[in-house]
Amino acid sequence: MTPTLIRRTALLLTAAALSVLSAGPAVAEVPEGWSDPDEVGFLQLLLVIGAIPLALAVLIGLTVVLPAMARGESIKPGGAAVDEWFGGPRSGPAELGAGDASRTGGGSGNW
Numbered sequence: 001m002t003p004t005l006i007r008r009t010a011l012l013l014t015a016a017a018l019s020v021l022s023a024g025p026a027v028a029e030v031p032e033g034w035s036d037p038d039e040v041g042f043l044q045l046l047l048v049i050g051a052i053p054l055a056l057a058v059l060i061g062l063t064v065v066l067p068a069m070a071r072g073e074s075i076k077p078g079g080a081a082v083d084e085w086f087g088g089p090r091s092g093p094a095e096l097g098a099g100d101a102s103r104t105g106g107g108s109g110n111w
Contacts, residue, residue, distance in 0.1 A: 030036065068075050 065075055
């Protein structure tokens with residue numbers, strides 16, 4: 001056997017032994033002062049682990065999608081991009097007209 005194989009085997013056996021030895025407290029008995037809860041049924045388990053998270057995911061998805069659908073936007077992947085100008089004129093830059101840069105915005109710095 002090569003030294004590398006021996007070291008790997010020793011490491012694997014040590015890790016396995018430590019995991020078995022550290023699991024000892026997991027099989028301890030319930031202390032006498034503690035209550036003994038009832039068993040959880042399979043349907044209750046499915047409800048808590050499956051149905052509630054699924055319902056929350058659907059609810060969050062609807063709160064994201066419904067406002068866009070109400071505005072008539074496309075919600076398909078690769079749909080038309082929405083060009084938003086918050087606080088700007090409703091018809092876009094054409095409404096601004098010609099003028100100097102102080103009224104219409106833009107960079108007008110000089111060196």
